[in-house]
Amino acid sequence: MGNANFAREAEAAAEADSLAASHEWRAFAQAAHGAALDAGALKVIEAAGLCVDLTMQRQSPALDAAALALLRARGLDAARQALFSGGPVNWTEGKPAWHTALRAGRTREQPDGQDRDSVCEYSRMADFVRHVDQNADFATVLHIGIGGSDWGPRLAIQAFGGPGQRRQIRFVSNIDGHAFHDAVAGLDPRRCLVVVSSKSFTTAETLHNARAAIAWLRQGGVADPSAHLAAVTANAPAARALGVPASQVFRMCDWVGGRYSVWSVAGLSIALTVGTDVLIGMRAGAEAMDQHFQQAPLGANAPVQLALAGLVNCSVLGHGSLNIAAYSARLLHLVTYLQQLEMESLGKRVGGDGAAVDVPTAPIIWGMPGTDGQHTFFQWLHQSAHGAPVDFIASLQGHPDSPDAHRMLLANCLAQRQALLRGKDLEQALLDVAHVEDPEQALTLAHHMVHPGGRPSTLIVLRQLEPRALGALLALYEHKVFVQSVVWGVNPFDQWGVELGKRLATGIERELAVPVSAGVVDWGHDASTSYWIDRYRGHAQAPQPRHAWLPGVAAHL
Ligand code: F6P
Helix, strand or coil: CHHHHHHHHHHHHHHHHCCCCCHHHHHHHHHHHHCECCCCCCCEEEECCEEEECCCCCECHHHHHHHHHHHHHCCHHHHHHHHHCCCCCECCCCECCCHHHHHCCCCCECCCCCEHHHHHCHHHHHHHHHHHHHHCCCCEEEEECCHHHCHHHHHHHHHHCCCCCCCEEEEECCCCHHHHHHHHCCCCHHHEEEEEECCCCCCHHHHHHHHHHHHHHHHCCCCCHHHHEEEEECCHHHHHHHCCCHHHEEECCCCCCHHHHHHCHHHHHHHHHHCHHHHHHHHHHHHHHHHHHHHCCHHHCHHHHHHHHHHHHHHHCCCCEEEEEECCHHHCCHHHHHHHHHHHHHCCCECCCCCECCCCCCCEEEECCCCHHHHCCHHHHHHCCCCCCEEEEEEEECCCCCHHHHHHHHHHHHHHHHHHHHCECHHHHHHHCCCCCCHHHHHHHHHHHCECCCCCEEEEEEEECCHHHHHHHHHHHHHHHHHHHHHHCCCCCCCHHHHHHHHHHHHHHHHHCCCHHHCCCCCCCCHHHHHHHHHHHHHHCCCCCCCCCCCCCHHHC
16 A cells, blocks of 8 residues: 555656646647648748748647747746846756856946956957957967867858968867877968867867977977967966966856857957957847847747747657758858757756656757758658758858859758658659659659658748858857757756766776786776777787878878
8 A cells, every 4th residue: 555655656746747748748749740831821030130930840829829838837938037147057067057148238247247348358358369460470370179169169260261361270179199280280380379278178188289289389499389379268277387378368257158168258269360350240149149039929039939849840759850951161060069059958868856858859960061961961851761850051142253153052952941841742753754664663663753741941041141140040049959958857058978988088098008018907897998908008009110191101101
């Protein structure tokens, strides 16, 4: 009897915590199943200069109503309020995630009552950039950082740089000698400024590469490497310990998560390469999206509606991935940027109470710029048994000297969406094989040409790719991620999942260096890890000719 009571109570408690069992979720899921994909009603939301076209997502008045009830029940209003007011929304670390404060207007007070500029050091950074420009000492920048300390600068510089940019930049993020040597190849150390970007200044890859850069400066005849170093960090003492002069250390705030760094002085390399105006524009666009997210009614709120479309596709219909197809060669790094934003934020399986979230969460984010993707994996999008929802991103204005190319680019984008939605049925496919004489053969062939259709997509349109639009686009995705985290009940601002691997790597690295002469060692690992530790030691510690496949070496082999 006691056990039965306990079981009933446990079941009731589990149901109380269960998202799947909640009345609001069930109503939402039911309405999503009943909603039409090709309902014909145009659904375009204008937000911060972007147009978000959700017409090709499931729609119905019942779904709209159920979605609003779900958002209310999951506490979106209070969560949003906490986000914007610097509340401890990163609850596992007891911290705010106040990236929105970095782009809020100049008048907005910062956490300690100071104005934004003095806290975020934007003016100090701009002065430094001006100084570097005036002195013309540095012809190139070597940017060292990884994850959030890397993707933002890469994305923005690819988007707004080019032959006319102020100075060339090379990036090194990976802890791979090839990456480092490739990055510095051909650079003159005497004319190079090394920017080390790391919020924690404890990231192994970044510190290793920074030390390698200092050695490279010295070997290249730079008597005082510290004059060639700048750092962006929340850990100034560590940067100082590396030798960066205090006047060239720029502060990141602890209340901003690493993957939101692009809004901080981590934009230093952007400013040095494509100008401070790019950063100002990006922040203005992001701020406009922040305002839209706070003020627009939920039914016409772009991040909220984008989030809901994702919830339907992932958590109700079971799509395990989301493809991002940016029809812009300059948005080459958008997918990787969004992979970190979405997957480091949402790749969690437990909610606030530590219990497993009981609906599917966090789709894989993948993709590449269109039209390259069309020649790579669009076959799979159109005809595989799975398919995936797609976010298409395009701009109305392309390169002014190539209007024809831009018309073709846009036509491809619109055509792919339509093909995914409408598909091609057997009747249409049979028309394509009318030339095949044997009817049986024609029918077989026609089956191979059927596109099932019914595959959802969103289209996000920029007037043109300029800093404001990119800022608004990134903030759109940030807030979408936030809304989804609220519904799923996960903390989007921590990243515990990266810690275990890092810790194991430290131990294994030590083991890889143990001399072979130490004899047989029981490493206590699984069989495969132990085997490869021993095999590497045997390989690395035997005398080796310099036969790596290096540029310049290959010719002499
Ligand atoms: O991958 C984990 C992570 O902590 C990211 O969140 C962060 O962007 C990256 O490492 C780099 O961290 P840091 O800026 O502290 O070097």
